[in-house]
Amino acid sequence: MTCSRGSSSRTPPLAALPQGSKFRPTTSLHPVLQGHPLWLRAKKTLMHSAHLPVEPREREPRLQDLIKAIKFRNHKSATKDGP
Secondary structure (H helix, E strand, O other): OOOOOHHHHHHHHHHOOOOOOOOOOOHHHHHHHOOOHHHHHHHHHHHHOOOOOOOOOOOHHHHHHHHHHHHHOOOOOOOOOOO
């Protein structure tokens, strides 16, 4: 098979998704996922985006979380020198 220059950026003729798409349309996902308990929530998120409530956090719990993250980052399993 030979490809002309730049052809890799085009959508193949039988592609399931057009170039730039991240998800199939909900109409094609519905038959497969309609029985899943979270399908309606997932469908709403895909169609209208997610709306997550964000509340300000107190300074001290945020600092404790940062300290834990820094300690974990330095854990052997998180470095190239680890096992």
